[in-house]
Amino acid sequence: MPTSSPPLGLNPAQQQVLAGLMAAGETRPEFDPMLPARLVDLLEDRLAETAGRLGGDGIDITAAKTMLGQVHQCERWFLAEQREGFTWSPKTAAGTVAHKAIELSVFCRDAPAPMDLVDRAVERLIDAGGSWGPREYLSGWAEAEVADLRSDACDRVTKFLECFPPLKPQWRPVLESRTTVQLCDGRITLKGKVDLALGRRDGNRATVLLVDFKSGAAHRSHVDDLRYYALLDTIRSGVPPFRVASYYLDSARWHHEDVDEDLLEAAAHRVVEGVIKLVELTVDKRPPTMTAGTACAYCPERNDCDGARQWADQRAALGLDA
Ligand code: SF4
DSSP states (O other): OOOSSOOTTOOHHHHHIIIIISOTTOOOOBOOTTHHHHHHHHHHHHHHHHHHTOSGGGOOEEEEHHHHHHHHHOHHHHHHHHHHOOOOOHHHHHHHHHHHHHHHHHHOTTOOOHHHHHHHHHHHHHHOOSSOSSHHHHHTOOHHHHHHHHHHHHHHHHHHHHHSOOOOGGGOOEEEEEEEEEETTTTEEEEEEEEEEEOOOBTTBOOOEEEEEESSOOOHHHHHHHHHHHHHHHHHHSSOOSEEEEEETTTTEEEEEEOOHHHHHHHHHHHHHHHHHHHHHHTSOOOOOOOOSGGGGTOTTTTTOHHHHHHHHHHHHTTOOO
């Protein structure tokens, strides 16, 4: 992470990111080395009874950011999404291509233009083996559809390159970094993948910035996502990140929180409450509750659910679009 004067040639947006988001030159806090152990104790103590109901017949629970967000927002929505499973859409495919292209922009040594980065990303994703990825989804597309995707992804990559300072190797940039935390003898697994980690680790001093790139508008759930990443990174690495941030590519703005013990404990309690709900709903088969909210707009249940109608009525009463 930068600690001295900015490199020459940065545009105003890049300088803002360097000074405001990366907090170049500012002192980083130190944390108690026992903090990660205390967080694990908190999680395992509160999850012990729930974990005791797992483990038989190979039943265990893997929780991730999206699942926790859904189950906290509306349990019925969570179960509907579980039933439907993940399906690719032009938006998710463009997002995956853009993320891959941004990753390549950091590590390709020949400084390709955004369009070349997108082409390389599409090639990498189509060539990649394994079952996950948009390879099969994209293989059935017409040329014009692929062109739309390339245009969308190129827009996002260009915005990143225009607004983020070029990432120096000494900042130790890591993209799409996955973290796994196992609790309660492996019966409960927490998974996460953060878009960008920046900073060289330094003893008990918090030196790492975690950034999630967003192509849409800000949402309250983004704060919870960031805290979840901070919790996993703290337990995995033994030291918290100093800051977590959502960076909005369309507006070149960000929301950040500086990490402290209260934030991490709040994240741990939210994980506990989410995992308990996941087990109750998927293992114990408890009927879900229903909570109308922003998810009603795209929930698979929206045509058959009273919550969607309630949400539409609330918005209409406030004079907002349904
Ligand atoms: S339509 Fe709304 S209230 Fe109903 S299940 Fe979906 S998110 Fe929940």
